[in-house]
Amino acid sequence: MIGDWLDIGPVGQIAPGNARTLPVRGGAEIAIFHTLDNQFYALVNSCPHKQGPLSQGIVHGNVVTCPLHNWNISLKSGEALGEDKGCVPTIPLRVDAGRIYLLREAVVGGNPSAQAA
Amino acid sequence: MNAPMSIQDRGTPRALRERLVVIGNGMAGCRAVEEILARDPDRYAITIFGAEPRVNYNRIMLSPVLAGEKAFDDIVINAAEWYTDNAITLISGDPVAQIDRGTQTVIGKSGRVEPYDKLLIATGSDPFIIPVPGKDLAGVVTFRDLDDVDKMLAAAEAGKAHGGGTAVVIGGGLLGLEAAHGLSLRGMQVTVIHLMPTLMERQLDEAAGWLLKAELERRGQVILTGADTAEIVGKDGHVSAVKLKDGREIAADIVVMAVGIRPATGLAKAAGIEVERGIMVDDHMVTSDPAILAVGECVQHRGTCYGLVAPLWDMCRALADAATWSGATDAPTGYAGSVTSTKLKVSGIDLFSGGDFSGGDGAEDIVMRDAARGIYKRVVVKDNRVVGAVLYGDTADGNWYFDLLKKGDDISDIREALIFGQAFASGGAPLDPNAAVAALANDAEICGCNGVSKGRVVQSILDGACSLDAVRATCKASASCGSCTGLVESLLAITLGDEFAGERAIKTVCKCTSFGHDDVRRLIVEKGLKAIPQVMQELHWSTPDGCASCRPALNYYLLCAWPGEYEDDQKSRFVNERMHANIQKDGTYSVVPRMWGGLTNPRELRAIADVVDKFNAPMVKVTGGQRLDIFGIKKEDLPAVWADLNAAGMVSGHAYGKSLRTVKTCVGSEWCRFGTQDSTGLGVKLEHLTWGSWMPHKFKIAVSGCPRNCAEATIKDFGVICVDSGYELMVGGNGGIKLRGTDLLCKVATEAEAMRICAAFIQLYREQAHYLERTAPWIERVGLDHVKAGLFDDPEAIERLAARFRYSQSFMQDDPWAKRAAGEDSELHQHLAEVRPLMPSAITVETVS
Structure with a gap:
């Protein structure tokens, strides 16, 4: 993918089965997940149901279960699974040489000053 | 060793051919040459530079050489004759020092200058050395070439004098495990240190990684996962031990560093060729300089660098297609990238x-x-x-x-x-999966535990056993460990056809398993299962790593079955138990410090007031369990809040856990004119006895000093009503969605007896209830008589249960807040970083920690 990538640091900062957060000043907080299959995903840290912090949910497969009301959210698409309907924005992420990169324009997408660039 | 080998020309005179110089006498460089020769043997006059003083060999077979399964001669790909037969000049042991693109020459370390028309860079990769103190000590080796293998063999040989010697392998990936296996076969005591929680995490999921670890441990290797190397310790300039960040020290006569590889791009970069992680190539393996090609582990193709051998073959074919293309045929399609697969070369695995x-x-x-x-x-x-x-x-x-x-x-x-x-x-x-079972012979064993053949199961079904339970009751198939349940169900379906309902009476733990809670709990104990991936493997879980329902349940069952032994799996816990606080709808947390029996004092109250001020908590509330609940705390402030509360002597109130919540009391005989016993004092004692214990669900206790029951003990999981003659012990109450008053369990005369029975009852609940089942539905399901029988039928039962509870508590009563306040698991509380778009065009990422 073409574009600027933001270096978020080494992969070792997030243990498998866990998530960590990345607040964005003027934008939506991002949750970065590390699955038990050693994959990394980034989503806006807000459940489409009642804005629960997805970063605090249990990760299984490539799904996170929201800590507030147990909605299951796909880490790949941000879509709610099963009977529930809703979607949370995902942020393109790549891992390169042991470091995590996020697509810059997606990180600051909701930020007015950055959009002005 | 750097004398060129003799040259025999054939076909086009060598002097008239294009000059192809290859840097790298490894697998990729030589394979590329082979592919070119196969297409057009006369096109190039070929010169190969090799850094190692030997002919080309199969690097991926170094593991069998180390393990003693192969000799060096067995893994030579191209012996000296291949070079002479194909008129290739091999310059071995003279590493290339520089590429001069201006004059189109390559300069060797010895000063030798070799001109080229086409240059092929196949420098491979270098082992990654972790930058820890002691990395340069003698005895610290990588696992890349034959010299490394020789050093490892020498260490193993030296170790024989003193019982085998010790080796530490840093890195539990493919290469590290192969090194560990080889050293182990050579008689060394091997410890593998791996940073991640799962071995070979790039290739394996948690389930397979666990099986691998268990097998290697069975073979005598020590596998330390989640272990971070702090330092390599030396003695007289030679390695003597490896020190981990958690303070552990492991003796080592040799340390093998196998944490990964990096494309060797130094020469290309110095020559001004475009390099990112690897040397950038197009689909025909051409670099940013059209006269220079690159192939193998040193390249980056469509964003990917490869570290396995199969992609190299694909690359070499594409390279040769393009390098020998005459223009007479369709243009070669090029290399489109590879999907990779991995096998571990460890015999028996x-x-x-x-x-x-x-x-x-x-x-x-x-x-x-x-x-x-x-x-x-x-x-x-x-x-x-x-x-x-x-x-x-x-x-x-x-x-x-x-x-x-x-x-x-x-x-x-x-x-x-x-x-x-x-x-x-x-x-x-x-x-149809049933067909596989139908195809089995009649004497094929279905149930290993009870030695039941297919023929006997079918006969039982024909004799009228039309359900799983009926089969279990008659021929015993699948009645023990249950792992053949699926096979028996298939036989029922095949034998009965449409008559078999196919539905099991038991409710399973979740969709990942066909076992119910009781079977899972029983089998964990019977089979001695001690880790979540082990349970999933032994009980045939149908998902790789479970779900949000079964992981917390298994974590609890294992914790309950193996106190002091099982290591709590944080990632299998609900957020509140992981964060030791209660998540609220806005994502902040509420914090409830423990107040034993609901008692408090000025010091505690001041500390709570100070925390409320200091962290701007928007609300403080008295809870139904007689505690103070501080709301609106951010996850990053939690450790600091806990440190302040700890300083005033308060510990976690566990208001967040499937655990003992609170012991609610009334003032009792000390103040109340109706009080019959010291209900407050007993409540405090009961809370000291039971706090910190993990349970199937939350657990509430109350002690009322007289039958007026001001502490509402008759809607608690365990309630005590004090009367003149002693204590009435009540169980199974619930004030939640479904109101249930307690049942009278028994009446005792002394506080000590009340506490003993409380401990025993809790342990019975802990060992028998299903995860997320409160005492009320548990007692409704099994019946009060069952509970009473479990406690009172055997006069020893109470003491046995109470002893097991006390043993478990000896590991549990450790304030989790204090550990977090001291810095444990700090990553759960800190943001990874913060993005601050300062100006429209500039973004900074501020790293936390």
Whole structure:
């Protein structure tokens, strides 16, 4: 993918089965997940149901279960699974040489000053 | 060793040919030359520079050489004759120092200058050395070439004098484990240090990684996962030990660093060729300089660098197609990237991994486990195509799955039988898993525990056993460990046809398993299962790593079964238990410090008031359990809040846990004119006895000093009503969604007896209830008589249960807040970083920690 990538640091900062957060000043907080299959995903840290912090949910497969009301959210698409309907924005992420990169324009997408660039 | 070998020309005189210089006498460089020669033997006059003073050998077979299964001669790919026969000049032992693109020459370390028309860079990769103190000590080696193997063999030889010697391998990936295996076979005591929680995490999922670890441990290796190296300790300039960040120190006569590789791009970069992680190449392996090609582990193609051998072959073919293309035929299509697969070269361990098994939307896992034979198979299917596979214990079908994956074949016709492998799925048999069972011989064993053959199961069914329970009751098949339940159900379906309802009476833990809670709990104890992946393997879980329902349940069951032994799995806990606070709807937390029996004092109250001020908590509330609840605390402030509360002597109130919550009391005989006993004092004692214990669900206690019951003890899980003559012990009350008053369990005369029975009752509940089952529904389900029988039928039972509870508590009563305040698991509380768009064009990422 073409574009600027933001270096978020080494992969070792997030243990498998866990998530960590990345607040964005003027934008939506991002949750970065590390699955038990050693994959990394980034989503806006807000459940489409009642804005629960997805970063605090249990990760299984490539799904996170929201800590507030147990909605299951796909880490790949941000879509709610099963009977529930809703979607949370995902942020393109790549891992390169042991470091995590996020697509810059997606990180600051909701930020007015950055959009002005 | 750097004298060129003799040259025999044939065909086009060598002097008239284009000059091709190859930097790198490894697998990629030589394979590329072979591919070129196969297409056009007369086109180039070829010169190969090799840094190692020897002919080309198969680097991936160094592991068998180390293990003593092969000799160096066995792994030579091209002996000296190949170079002479093909008129190749081999300059070995003279590493290239510089590429001069201006004059189109390559300059060796010895000063030798070699002109080229086309240059091929095949420098491979360098082992990554972790930058820790002591990395340069003698005895610290990598695992890359034959010299490394020689050093390891020398260490093993030296170790024989003192009982084998000790080796530490840093890195539990493919290469590290092969090194560890070799050293172990050579008689050394090997410890593998791996940073991640799962071995070979790039190729394996948690389930397969666990099986691998268990097998290696069985073979005598020590495997330390989640272990971070702090320092390599030396003595007289030679390595003597490896020190971990948690303080552990492991003795080592030799340390093998196998944490990864980096493309060797130094020469290319110095020559001004475009380099990112690897040397950038197009689909024809041409670099940013059209006269220079690159191939192998040193290149980056379409964003990917490869560290396995199969992609090299594909690259070499594409390279040769382009380098020998005459223009007379269609232009070569080039290299389009590779899907990779991995096998571990450790004898006796069958392991295969290929493609992408991270799943994705619409991707579905098909999992088959056979605990008796140690087999785990997982095939990932998406849009009716195989996209990934992990196989452990039986890899016979690895290549078949990989082939299906690479071809992208539609597998919808064989989907049901896919996991059984090629022989079955493409055998033309009816494609139904039952058919596999139908095909079994009559004397084939179905139930290993009870030695029951297929014929006997079928006979039982024909004799009238029409359900699983009936089969279990008659011929005992699947009545013990239950792992053959699926087979018995298949036999019921085959034998009875439509008459078999196919439904099991038991409610399973979740959709990942066919076992119910009681069976899972029983089998954990019976089979001695001590880790979540082990339970999933032995009990044939149908998903690779469970779900949000079964992981917390298994974590609790293991914690309850093996106190002091089982290591709590934080990632299998709900957020509140992981954060030791209660998450609120806005994502902040509420904090409830423990107040024993509901008592407090000025010091505690001041500390709470100070925390409220300091952290701007918007609300403080008195809870129903007689505690103070501080609301609106951010996750990053939690450790600081806890530190302040700890300083005033307060510990975690566990208001967040499936655990003992609170002991509510009234003032009792000390103040109240109606009080019959010291209910407050007993409440405090009960809370000291029971705090910190994990339970199937939350657990509330209350002690009322007289039958007026001001502490509302009759709607608690365990309630005490004090009367003149002693204490009435009540159980199974609940004031929640479904109101339930307690049942009278018994009446005792003394406080000590009340406490003993409280401990015993809690332990019975802990050992028997299903996860997330409060005492009220548990007692409704099993009956009060069952509970009473469990406590009172055997006069020793109370003491045994109470003793088990006290033993478990000896590991539990450790304030989790204090550990967090001291810095444990700080990553759970800190943001990874913060993004601050300062100006429209500039973004800074501020790293925290």
